[in-house]
Amino acid sequence: MDGGSSSALRIVWLYPDLLSTYGDRGNLLILVRRAQVRGLAVEAIEVRSDQAVPADGDIYLLGGGEDGPQALAAQRLAADGGLHRAIDRGAAVLAICAGYQLLGRSFFAKGAKYPGLELLDLDSDRGPSRAVGELVGEPDPALGLPTITGFENHGGRTHLGPGVRPLARVSAGIGNDGTTEGAWRDKIVGTYMHGPALARNPALADLVLGWATGAQLTPVDDTWPGRLRSERLGAVRTG
């Protein structure tokens, strides 16, 4: 964690009024819980789209959203600049679906092209159909994660540039383009997975917590997340 006014881990949930679909707020709850069971003090900060984005957070979370709210969120985050300053300070970011698309260079919403925040080397356009259903992938070995599982619902398709690596290779569903899913660089990760993503992928939660704290995290009891993962992954195999 970076200095700052408090020693607590500061987790910032951005724009819940615009970006929070399919239970994405659960990502905040999971991070808070998994930090607390490790004995870490945590401060959860919800920042609405009419409020300034604090630059002194340790982790920033963005959720999914409909096209209109997504375009508005991108505009306000660009004008605010707080997220860019936080990333320059070394903050970690987890962004879901609309939140993921708007971190890129450009995205489509309501038939028009919008500029993104240029925090990830990627562009999103529109696909031939809506991608709806279970999403499963084998993660980039560099991340040391097990199979990822999530629920996707998006019209966009995302094309990665050389400045990012795919989060995973798709084994079921569409993700970015039917071949790769999500993207990451440094301490920023974006994904199409709702579910919420961190309830289904506790190892991804710990990856983000590890990025933010620099600490080796002790194992926790993952019996219930394990059951959820087995049930969801089993549903895809037999579906």
Ligand code: GLN
């Ligand atoms: N509006 C975006 C799309 O349809 C993102 C949707 C979402 O966040 N679920 O591609």
